[in-house]
Amino acid sequence: MFTAELWQFFALVVVPLIGVIFGGIVYWLRKLDDRQYYAAMNGVNKSDLAEALRPLNERLIRIENRIETGAPPSAPVSRWRNP
Structure with missing residues (x-):
């Protein structure tokens, strides 16, 4: 069905790319949460x-x-x- 080269491409390129995309989404969501937290705390005196x-x-x-x-x-x- 799939050749060895295709499996190798999938393992070496596609899987890490998916990891980078999901990692970027998680990082962005955490930074967004931090920004909301700091914005709220800056309003407190x-x-x-x-x-x-x-x-x-x-x-x-x-x-x-x-x-x-x-x-x-x-x-x-x-x-x-x-x-």
Whole structure:
């Protein structure tokens, strides 16, 4: 059906060419994803980050103050400890 030369051409030229094409597509898609990620991150500034982290920061400050003053834990935690 196929001659040895045709199989050799297929193995040495066509298969690597298909690999290069698919590799290029994957590379392009990953670069596109990176560009979208960096474009999104460039739109974020420090004030946005500070605003997003403010509730966590306030909670940590309350916990720190409670530890320093020796006050008992908040109600939900005490309910978990003493059922």
